[in-house]
Amino acid sequence: LKQILIDADTGIDDSIAILFALKRPDVRVMGVTTGFGNTTARQAAENSLRLIRLAGAPYEVPVAVGATEPLAGNWKGPDPHIHGPNGIGGVELPPSPQQPLEEPAWAFIARMAREHPGELTLVTLARMTNLAKALEIEPDLPRLLKRVVFMGGTFHAPGNVSPVAEANIAGDPEAADRVFQAGFDLTMVGLDVTQKVRLTTDHVAILDKYAAPENRPIVDYLKQALPFYFRFNRLQNNCLDHCPVHDPLAMLAAVDPSVVTVRTIPARVECGGSLPGMVVADLREHPIEAPGVSICVDVDSRRALEELLTTFMA
Ligand code: BDR
Ligand code: CA
Secondary structure, three states: OEEEEEEEEOOHHHHHHHHHHHHHOOOOEEEEOOOOOOHHHHHHHHHHHHHHHHHHOOOOOEEEOOOOOOOOOOOOOHHHHHHHHOOOOOOOOOOOOOOOOOOOOHHHHHHHHHHHOOOEEEOOOOOOHHHHHHHOOOOOOHHHHOOOEEEOOOHHHHHOOOOEHHHHOOOHHHHHHHHHOOOOEEEEEOHHHHHOOOOEEEHHHHHHEEOOOOOOOOHHHHHHHHHHHHHHHHHOOOOOOEEOOHHHHHHHHHOOHHHHEEEEEEEOOOOOOOOOOOEEEEEOOOOOOOOEEEEEEOOOOOHHHHHHHHHHHH
């Protein structure tokens, strides 16, 4: 059983990643922590609690609220035009009786890592602020966590918030750079691969047709939430009824690394200048002294989609 901690800014693609993890029989979700990004950290926690209820998880999944702004303290606010007024396309899911923990996200991550040394994979689907703060209070975190798999950054593909940067890294470059330097077993699932995997309206129709009866509420939710995301991708990126699969692919790569091809390269994150958040991978023969990051450079797109979608089917 793969024991996974999820850190998310629970928007539309985060929600698919969370539901997928909750439904994979070989995964146990040990907790969800939230931060600012697609929506506020508090709304992301509310969304996560409702999604956990929607999935009918047979065990309790603690949820902890985290960072409300990047380390440098300059958040511009949520992205309602991408992920809707509440982060999940405006869909009103039934509330959960469960409350978020009193403990902040970073304290929860550090405590869980100490309680389960070498066992937990942390999958970050948002800014790495919570992880950077957890590292501050537990410097041994790179040894205590088994792996960190993150959705973010780009190696050779164009950026999505600047020519060279992806939103999760550009949203808190200082946090990302601290994580890059800390010595985690670190896998980057960036735009090089997430832009290659495309979810289409046809896929949603297939899901609708073959949904397992117990997953009907999940599929009904996706049918309501995804059109919002398709619309944004049509207006912003000229996508005709399709969208990239960012966060769900990171979750899948954590659970089944065989869908991606990686190259391990020393890398840092650009924190200054006019294009912050660029992942700078050093391809020279004698590179900078920085830990190697396992950068996903290719993906078996067909298999990734099949694995993601059939998880919800009968
Ligand atoms: C990333 O940014 C967020 O909007 C998405 O949820 C994803 O994590 C893509 O750049
Ligand atoms: Ca996200």
